[in-house]
Amino acid sequence: MNLETTAKKGQIEESVLYVDKNDKKTLRRYLLDNRIAQQVIVFTRTVHAVERIATDLDRNGISCSALYGDIAQQKREEIITKFRQKEVRVLIATDLLARGVDFPDLEAIINYEIPDSAELYTHRIGRTGRSEAEGKAFTFCDAEDNEKWIKLQLSLKRQIKIDDQHPYLLSWEKMRSSSQNNQRKGGSKSRKRR
Template sequence: MIFQDLRLIEPIIKALKEEGYTTPTPIQAKAIPIILDQKDLLGCAQTGTGKTAAFAIPMLQLLYNNAERTSEKSRIRALILTPTRELAIQIGESFAAYGRHTGIRHTVVFGGVGQKPQTDALHRGVDILIATPGRLLDLINQGFIKLNQLEFFVLDEADRMLDMGFVHDVKKIIKLLPAKRQSLFFSATMPPAIVTLADTILRSPVKVEVTPVSSTAETIRQSLFYVDKSDKNSLLLHILEDQSIATALVFTRTKHGADKVVKVLRKAGVSSEAIHGNKSQNARQNALKNFKSQATRVLVATDIAARGIDVDDLTHVINYEIPNIPETYVHRIGRTGRAGAKGTAFSFCDREEKVFLKDIHKLIAKNIPVVNDHPYSIR
């Protein structure tokens, strides 16, 4: 199947060709026709499957085709609600890429920065609004945003929304939406709380599931390194001696831990930066830009900050610390091996973390292969 088989209009086909996209991923092939038929959709897809394009492409087409019916040019016609600013920015970039020939306007609003550039964009008029919950509610309360004429609503990364404590904000926003709308709901996992939330948003949805819940992509080569906590820095430097690792995304559990790892790497001459919630928005965006351009070899991140990181051709993810929530492991290593590409995930496990590892093995229904031939091996 190619994108031309999905009944897409020429302005979007042209943009996809310019982006180098010819073949849709499974989530795109399944979701795009459903959305174009104007049905509600419940999508269960792990990170890295191409789900942003799965909803952005058909939404742009429907908005483009219905543009002549819209008399009020300044109203917001579509809302994409997402948990982090990084993810919001990435979604905004996707809409800009796929919609560059449609004339459909979009803007992104999120907290942690001054609101004036965002409110200026809203004053000029937008069709699509991509937002994080806190800043959206703030701008609604100030009177800058009205959602009463919305045609499309997308709740993206719903499981992460709940993890980050946004469920009450999400429910407040849903109450402000018109009853007549098309709603799309995406989550990497489907625990009971997510299913309950979906039931309040969707009407007779078509369910699309492209991978088993909480599975890891088969294209990712996973390896486990047992190591003392005190030797993790040495093991990381040992692995990075392999110059074929052009870039690596390293995960820590805490902001303080991320900063400490960066300090060690820089002292050893490895170009690295940290990205976490204590960094300013400009610092986070500059760090991501440097990593994407490979000016920085290693990006050290916490889980919440990393959810929106979308880097083409990222080959290596390194779990410096094993996550205490097993689903987080799936999200982390899904930063590599995206959309069918090959990737490598290394995980460092000390004695205290073995209990977390047991939960991960249970969730992904397999054991991660162990690497014993390294200088810091323990059992």
């Protein structure tokens, strides 16, 4: 599979937003208030994260629905129909929704967590920018996921633009510190095994 072709380069404006893990919720709200005027899909890796985000958005008066594999097929179809009919602004989903479902005029997607592979990344962002429409793909990256993000970009064979024009930008000092801590943790684990 040619990932660059599948991603429909040119129709999707891709960016990575470096953010502290504790600021992800606030950054998500910032994007919804300031950069995403219409509908968005927020992708996460776990059902727990889907439910947590849906609860937070609901508490803040933002119309949303949650979608994941444990939901009965008929209910999933109802949720997708409501989203297509624009009855819901935000759809929070696991990778169940990353493939095969078309939303012709979806404005944006948010990768709330780094996907596990370049293929999943490509399928997630492919939900926007359909049928010659412009789309936006925002990927949140915290210090712990930076190495995973670098490897994903290497698999994509391209570098994604860094968006540093948001108020919750993770400092390079924190990024470096976290990377050093991860190396120390890894080193201490290997010493324990010996």
